[in-house]
Amino acid sequence: EDKVVQSPLSLVVHEGDTVTLNCSYEVTNFRSLLWYKQEKKAPTFLFMLTSSGIEKKSGRLSSILDKKELFSILNITATQTGDSAIYLCAVDHNTNAGKSTFGDGTTLTVKP
């Protein structure tokens, strides 16, 4: 059975802190791993990772994939209250249907 596990499930930090969110997976037909951010409504895309060891970066957010150990991390430096959200990790399967398996998400709360 395909499985994506995120940790921690929730996290409370103060502005300026650095956080690391974890995602491990066991899936068949791996194509890519994706990170999404969900605030009040729909998830929005952050990163897609397909190769090990290549860091993807966008501002204060960065992510990396380890296909040997089957995990990914999402780092957020100098957190701000606007980073408060649910962060979802998903593994995209190598099928034409484009099916993804999602983890349960990490709820990040950044306090002023």
Next chain:
Amino acid sequence: DVKVTQSSRYLVKRTGEKVFLECVQDMDHENMFWYRQDPGLGLRLIYFSYDVKMKEKGDIPEGYSVSREKKERFSLILESASTNQTSMYLCASSPRDGRGHNEQFFGPGTRLTVL
């Protein structure tokens, strides 16, 4: 600007009613998905479709059906709503051949309450 729209943001129905949730995308995507999201359970896939009139069961299809008569529209049907179907329902779409872009684009969600 790419867009996935859902017919209702909030919906209240009674047990036993038939419920239709509509999703429309304007990106000419082949793949469309219906998820439900409950606290602590992440996104769970109900059904997905990779072409017109094609559908596949996801992880939790029981109590639901779907219809895809046109490429841009994917409908989720609750034949006889029950209280345990109270949830947030999210529709998403993605291109078939992502050419390196496999992300799904999500609609704003429909919060369904079944009384």
